[in-house]
Amino acid sequence: MERDPNSRSESRPSAHPHPCTQSLDAVEVNRLYAEKDYLEAYSEHTDLRVADDPRAAVGGMWDRLGSLQFEYLREAGLARHQSLLDIGCGTLRGGRHFIRYLDANRYTGIDISPATIAYARDLVHEESLDEKYPQLLLCREMTLDFCELELQTFDFILAHSVFTHLMPQHIDECFRHIGTVMTARTQFFFTFSMAQQITRDGFKNFSYPERFFHELAQRQALIVREPPYRFDHPRGQRMLLLTRSPSE
Numbered sequence: 001m002e003r004d005p006n007s008r009s010e011s012r013p014s015a016h017p018h019p020c021t022q023s024l025d026a027v028e029v030n031r032l033y034a035e036k037d038y039l040e041a042y043s044e045h046t047d048l049r050v051a052d053d054p055r056a057a058v059g060g061m062w063d064r065l066g067s068l069q070f071e072y073l074r075e076a077g078l079a080r081h082q083s084l085l086d087i088g089c090g091t092l093r094g095g096r097h098f099i100r101y102l103d104a105n106r107y108t109g110i111d112i113s114p115a116t117i118a119y120a121r122d123l124v125h126e127e128s129l130d131e132k133y134p135q136l137l138l139c140r141e142m143t144l145d146f147c148e149l150e151l152q153t154f155d156f157i158l159a160h161s162v163f164t165h166l167m168p169q170h171i172d173e174c175f176r177h178i179g180t181v182m183t184a185r186t187q188f189f190f191t192f193s194m195a196q197q198i199t200r201d202g203f204k205n206f207s208y209p210e211r212f213f214h215e216l217a218q219r220q221a222l223i224v225r226e227p228p229y230r231f232d233h234p235r236g237q238r239m240l241l242l243t244r245s246p247s248e
């Protein structure tokens with residue numbers, strides 16, 4: 001069944017969650033990951049979590065991790081007039097800071113979870129940010145080929161706490177297509193959890209060796225490097241920078 005991303009009823013947290021939500025969720029979540037394609041299951045899982053608590057649904061630490069993303073890109077040079085693509089924007093933990101700061105029509109957030117996009121649209125209204133006209137798009141096909149962006153390009157791209165939940169083939173797809181939304185000067189910052197080998201922990205947590213990203217980038221003639229700005233993630237995520245040219 002098609003889930004309507006504009007439906008308010010899907011997007012709001014219940015004021016009084018049913019006391020059985022936790023155990024019902026556990027059964028439902030197991031079933032989702034057992035029966036569905038990974039991204040479909042992850043998207044539906046996120047929808048369930050947004051209905052329960054939209055701030056916890058994207059990992060919690062709403063204020064701290066929202067500000068961290070914003071301050072980081074500001075230090076990296078994000079200016080008000082520049083454009084930002086927020087891949088996996090979720091419920092706008094970081095997005096609300098970017099939308100407030102950037103000029104109108106400069107923020108684009110994409111996500112595969114209808115409930116996050118619906119919540120994000122409501123939040124923009126609640127926080128009186130309508131006049132910033134953020135573009136909030138649901139990736140219905142759950143691909144990372146950026147077709148829905150119709151060849152728009154961006155000054156900055158961010159994927160914060162997204163590759164931490166994606167399988168190698170999804171990140172590979174992202175790297176194969178990211179060039180279509182980049183100019184020669186675009187800076188794409190992304191976070192990941194580091195491990196010696198590719199590791200899956202539980203249903204939806206993935207860790208990678210840094211070389212994994214270098215190898216994917218090399219295949220597309222892109223460059224990955226450690227950015228010169230300090231990134232103090234409370235859960236130890238690392239930040240890398242992908243560009244087309246070594247001087248950006």
Ligand SMILES: C[S@@+](CC[C@H](N)C(=O)[O-])C[C@H]1O[C@@H](n2cnc3c(N)ncnc32)[C@H](O)[C@@H]1O
Binds near residue numbers: 059112113
């Ligand atoms: C942990 S949340 C982080 C949200 C936000 N970036 C932040 O840090 O506040 C990860 C988000 O990425 C989204 N996501 C995962 N895979 C995606 C994909 N292939 N395309 C777009 N969004 C995706 C999820 O639906 C979820 O909302």
